[in-house]
Each structure stands twice: as structure tokens, then as C-alpha cells.
Amino acid sequence: xxxxxxxxxxxxxxxxxTNTVVQPDFDDMRPRGVTNHxxxxxxxxxxxxxxxxxxxxxxxxxxxxxxAVRSVMTCSPDHLVMGMSAVTFFDGEKGADRFSREVxxxxxxxxxxxxxxxxxxxxxxxxxxxxxxxSPYWPSMNTEVARYFGDKGFTVVRDKCLQCxxxxxxxxxxxxxxxxxxxxxxxxxxxxxxxxxTNLSMVRLAAAAEMWFGKPVIAINTATYWHALRTxxxxxxxxxxxxxxxxx
Amino acid sequence: MPDALGWRKKxxxxxxxxxxxxxPEFDEMRPPGVTNHISRIRIPNIPLRSDEDFKRLIELIxxxxxxxxxxAMSMEPDRLVLGISAESFWDGYSAAKKLKxxxxxxxxxxxxxxxxxAESALALYGAKRIGxxxxxxxVGDQNVKRFFEEGGFKVAKMVGLKCESPVAIAHxxxxxxxxxxxxxxxxxxxxxxxxxTNLAMARLAPQAEIWLGKPVIAINTAIYRHALRASGISDKIDGxxxxxxxx
Numbered sequence: 074x075x076x077x078x079x080x081x082x083x084x085x086x087x088x089x090x091t092n093t094v095v096q097p098d099f100d101d102m103r104p105r106g107v108t109n110h111x112x113x114x115x116x117x118x119x120x121x122x123x124x125x126x127x128x129x130x131x132x133x134x135x136x137x138x139x140x141a142v143r144s145v146m147t148c149s150p151d152h153l154v155m156g157m158s159a160v161t162f163f164d165g166e167k168g169a170d171r172f173s174r175e176v177x178x179x180x181x182x183x184x185x186x187x188x189x190x191x192x193x194x195x196x197x198x199x200x201x202x203x204x205x206x207x208s209p210y211w212p213s214m215n216t217e218v219a220r221y222f223g224d225k226g227f228t229v230v231r232d233k234c235l236q237c238x239x240x241x242x243x244x245x246x247x248x249x250x251x252x253x254x255x256x257x258x259x260x261x262x263x264x265x266x267x268x269x270x271t272n273l274s275m276v277r278l279a280a281a282a283e284m285w286f287g288k289p290v291i292a293i294n295t296a297t298y299w300h301a302l303r304t305x306x307x308x309x310x311x312x313x314x315x316x317x318x319x320x321x
Numbered sequence: 322m323p324d325a326l327g328w329r330k331k332x333x334x335x336x337x338x339x340x341x342x343x344x345p346e347f348d349e350m351r352p353p354g355v356t357n358h359i360s361r362i363r364i365p366n367i368p369l370r371s372d373e374d375f376k377r378l379i380e381l382i383x384x385x386x387x388x389x390x391x392x393a394m395s396m397e398p399d400r401l402v403l404g405i406s407a408e409s410f411w412d413g414y415s416a417a418k419k420l421k422x423x424x425x426x427x428x429x430x431x432x433x434x435x436x437x438x439a440e441s442a443l444a445l446y447g448a449k450r451i452g453x454x455x456x457x458x459x460v461g462d463q464n465v466k467r468f469f470e471e472g473g474f475k476v477a478k479m480v481g482l483k484c485e486s487p488v489a490i491a492h493x494x495x496x497x498x499x500x501x502x503x504x505x506x507x508x509x510x511x512x513x514x515x516x517x518t519n520l521a522m523a524r525l526a527p528q529a530e531i532w533l534g535k536p537v538i539a540i541n542t543a544i545y546r547h548a549l550r551a552s553g554i555s556d557k558i559d560g561x562x563x564x565x566x567x568x
Contacts, residue, residue, distance in 0.1 A: 074492035100348035245322035
């Protein structure tokens, strides 16, 4: 017997307990017969984020990830989707591979992660070498993101981190702020713009920016969900979230 | 600053970790500016073969519940919504009200939950004699019946589907649910209530309602309606029956 709502795939979605954007974003993108099942990664000390504490805070989230994996495994999902991106950029390509491997060993199923999903998205668009990166993070974390993309053969030409002071504050960044930042990041010297940080609400703005700039603008939630769908053979195209979901 | 997506309300939604129906159903019902945030109560997907197994399932949920509440509180929700109904019916009417009050005292938030929400929905129609569908074993059915009868309703007919595990509840088909609705209907039944949040019946209920010409209340629709209306969100939403489109 199959699940009556999730008759094609059930996705276990892992995200920080402080995150309020991944669930609504993913649920707006899900095709019929695919259901998402959010599992919260307990995230304390939400109000003390700074350049010095960012990595330690994110490491706590990483450490609690396997608990959330075990919890969501009880609903028998077919695939896992990581709705927290910072930890998937730590320590470059090797760190990303290690993270996926650990989760896959515990769960026995595959996982889609933000860092590798952005890489897959840029390769799918094609012709992307030089990129700009927008994040809600702090400079110490943007360095990690640039290192990861460097390992994958991309050059981060420019980056901006919004330095949000709490995990929940990330979800309070407005479309106006993000639009201004995107305009500042764009230039003839970048082939694509990548937004990381899953609690930043940017999936619809990215689609608009992509149209206006005439180049790929990749919101990490779109890339991660797209990766989960396509690696599961779900080819349904979804409109309203940019070319990644509608054309590829 | 408000949350960019949940600028009207953020709901914390507690579900058993085995539940795969509440999130898709609630998320399809949500109006603009209201976001739902699932927090899983970690329980194993134990086989259910008897009343004893079912009682153990409830105990497992009670033990693990507060951890899920604490986790959800970290995203600063405006309301706590219980996406698990069995526990909200357990040990009768006053125990249900106490559970609600205890959770409200602990979180300092208003709480929406199945037993209460079903009662509110029935009150909209003035229905007193009801047919009830559950995915439970007899011990669960007895607790549901006790809640309603202590609350002033008469349970005229009842079908418990005795699902073989928490995950298997989501495997019950619309055809099976249609047959269960037929079995609990009758000339003396004024309304039909489905409990068990992992039974995906929100789409079927309005069809049954049109067919039978009487209220058919899917618990997830009743819970979500309660959460919206008690939060002052009066948006009317089509596709889920009069509970959301009219009331």
C-alpha cells in the first residue's frame, strides 16, 4: 500500500527549528503525489549570532541533525532534503561529501543538500563560471561558501552577507532589501547570482531577478527542492519559481 | 519586523513523527500570510494489533510531546496547533480541556486541537447525533465516544478502521473511507465526524457532504479552521467544504 497523498514520493525535510521559510517554500513547489515532511533540528541560542559565533552556532545545528533524521525516518520517507544550507558548505567539497555520507549512512536513503544542489543547478543552466553570492550570514561563513564553490570550479567574484543577528531574524529580511542587494551584486563580470541561507525568503524574487537580469539567479530553496525532485525522477515542471523549475 | 511569509500568523503544528497527512493538508489550506511549522513528536512506527498496542502508542506520544513543543517554540509561533487527535480525546471531556489548558500555560500561546475543534464545528450546525469514523482500535474509539457523550452529543454509529501501524493510517484509500462514511450514516445521524489526523479525508469530506446532504467533518479541516478563526483570520477558502468556505 502507498501513502494516499504522497503516492509518488515522500520527502523528509530537515530544517532548523527556528526556520519559518523552508516549509512554506517547499510546499508551494511540490507537485501532485509528492509530499514534504518537515523535521525540526533543535536550534538553541537563536539570538546570539555574530561573526565569531556563527560557525559554532551552525555546528550545534549540524550536531542535532541526526536526531531530526531519526525522527522523520519513522514516517518512512523515500528521500531526504536538507533545508539548512550553512552546514553543507563547511570545509569545502570534502565537507559537503562528508555531511551527505553521514546522513545517508544513518538513514539508508539519499539526501539532497543545498551546496551540491546549487552546483548541479549552475551546471544545468550551463556557461556559469563567475558568480556573485548573497547570504544572511557573516563574513566568516561567506568565506566557507566561497571555498566550497572554488572547489567546484566556480569563482566568487563578489559576495554580500546581511549579518542577521538571530536565526529567526533571517526570515524578516524584506523583498526590498534583497532586491537592492541583488542589484548591487550584479555586473557584467558575473554569469549567475546564488542566494544561500534557507530562512531567507527569496524564491519568487529570484525568478523575477532572473528575468530582469537575463542570467540565472538561484535561490537555494528552489535549487534544493529541484534537486530532490529530479534525482527522484520527478520531472514535473513548476511555474513561478524561475527557469530551473519550469525549464529543466 | 514581521516574518516575510508568515506576516499574519505563524502556527506551530505538532504531529507524530509518523504522520504524513497533516502537513500536506494544512499547507494546502493556508491563506496568504499564514505559515505552518511542523514539529514532529518522535515515536516509532510500532505495529498495532490490539488495544494494548494502541494504548502504548498514546503513552509514547505523551512522553515525547514536550520536546516537540520546545523545538517549535524556538521559531516564535503565534499559536500552537495539535495535529494529533487521539490524545486530545483521551480520558474524557474534562481531561481534554485540561490538556489544552496545560499546553496553554506551558507555551503562553492559544491552542487549537482536534476534540475541541470538532466540538466547535458541530456547534456551527447544531448537530447532536453523530456518526464517527476513526483509524483506531476499540480503546481509541471508546475514548472518542466518551468525549463526545460527556460533551452532550450522542454517538449513534461508529467505525474504527483498526489500522495496523501509525504510518498505515495514511494508506487508507478514499474508497475505504467512502464505505466507512456509508456505514456510519443513517436517518438518525445529523452529522459525521472523522477523527485521526493521519487519515487523509479533507478532500473527500466535502464530496460526502454534498452527497449525503449533511455535515461531514474531517478533523484536519476542523482543526485548521479553528486555528484560523480563533486567530482572527476570517478568509474564506474553497475546496474543503463549508467549514472553510462559509463559516
